[in-house]
Amino acid sequence: MVLKYILQKNEFNIADEDSRPDDIDNNDDGGFVFEDTDRSGSIDLGDLFDDEDDADPAGVFLLELKNDDCECLNNATNSLNGQFRTHLTLQSRAEEVWRVIAQVGLYEDSSPLPPASPVPLALGEELVPEVINGPLAFYGIYVKHISGQAFSITLQNNYGDKINLTNVKCAYEAPKVTEAKNVVCVGELVPYKATYNALSTYNWTISSGGTIINSPTSNTINVLWNGATGTTHTITLKETRPSTCIAPIEIPVTISAPISEQISCINQLNVSLDYKCEAIVTPSMILVGGPYSYESYNVMLFDKLMNFIPNATLNSSYLGQTITAKVVNACDGNSCWSKVLVEDKLKPTIACVNDTIDCFKLDSYLGPDVRDNCDSDPEKRFIDFRITTRLRSRFC
Secondary structure, eight states, X not given: OEXXXXXXXXXXXXXXXXXXXXXOGGGOOOOOTTXXXXXXXXXXXXXXXXXXXXXXXXEEEXXXXXXXXXEEOXXXXXXXXXXXXXXXXXXXXXXXOEEEEEEESOEETTOOOTTSOOOBOOTTOBOEEEEEETTEEEEEEEEEEETTOOEEEEEEEXXXXXXXXXXXXXXXXXXXXXXXXXXXXXXXXXXEEEOOOTTOEEEEEEXXXXXXXXXXXXXXXXXXXXXXXXXXXXXXXXXXXXXXXXXXXEEEEEEEOOOOOOOOBOSEEEEEOOTTSEEEOOHHHHBOSSOOOGGGEEEEEEOTTOOEEGGGEEEGGGTTOEEEEEEEETTTOOEEEEEEEEEOOOOOEEEOOOOOOOTTOGGGOOOOEEEOSSOSSOOXXXXXXXXXXXXXXXXX
C-alpha cells in the first residue's frame, strides 16, 4: 500500500511555486483536486500576478493493489498443476498508464488448461481502465496462477509511481488418505483408504502392476499386486465434491522381492523442510546398521494424533511436531519405530534488483523481494535505509 499525493504542477512539472503567500483569503483563485486548474506558472517569469497560492488544493489517497479471492478453475490433472484465476485492481488517476514491470508465478489469462504448461504473464503488459469516475479510474487485469505456488507482481505508471503485491498463494485441497503402502510384496493384497465424505465421489485408477478387486468408486479399494519385482507403478485417487477444489493424489508403489533382514531404527531423526517446504522420509534416513535392501521397506508416518501421513511426505503443517515413524519390511512384516522432529532451517531469500526512481519519489522505494520456503508472507523490515544523491539542482 502506498500513500499517493497529487500537487498542482507548474510549467517545469514540479510542485507549484508560482507566487508568494500573503494569508489573504480572497486573492487565491484556487483549483480542483487532481486537476491542473490553478493557473500554474512561475512568478519569477512574470506570468502570474494575482494568484498567490496560500493553499492550493491537493489530493491524497491510498494506492493499493488488490486481488480478488482466488477463483478455483478446478482443472488439476495431478497434485501440482491446478490453476486459479484472480482479478488484480487498483485505483489511481484516470490519465495514467500502469504496466507490469516484474512478476513471479503469474500467467496469462488465456493460458491453456492442464496438463499443458501455462504462458507466463508478459512484462510491459498494461492494465485496463475498467471504470472511470471523473479524474479517477479503476485499473484491472485478469491473471492465472498455480496451486501451492506464491505469486508476486510489481506495477509502474507513466509517472514513475510503483506498487506491488507479494507472496500471495492459494492451494487446492487433497484427498485425505488414511491407509496406504508405497512398497509391496509380489502377490500381496493391499488396502488403500481415504476419509469418507458423504458429499464426495471417488475414482481410483492404477497405471499398471496390479488389479483393483473391488469398486474403484468407493473410498476404500483393495489392490492385488502382480507386477514384476523392482517395478514402480502409480495409484491415483480423484475426489470430487461440490464447491470444493480437490487435486488428485498420486501414490507411487514399488513391488519388492521377498527378503528377510534384521533391522534397527535410529531413536530420533531431525528433518529440515526443503525449498518447496517438504521433506520425504526414506528408509535410509531411519534404518541404522545394515547393509539393507532399502527398496524393500515402507516408511509409515503418523502425526501427534496418530493420523496417517500419505507418501511419507512432511510439510509446514507439521513444523515443530515430533512425528512417529515406522519402517516395515514389505514382505515379512519385520518393523522398527523412530521419532522425527520437523524443522525449517532454510533462511529467506532476498532478491535485490536495480531500480530507477524519480528523485522526488525516493521514499516510495518498494524494497527487495523477500521469499521464504514455508512462510508465504515473510516480514520485511528495513534495518538501515539511506538515500544518497550526487545531483544537486533546483529539480531535486
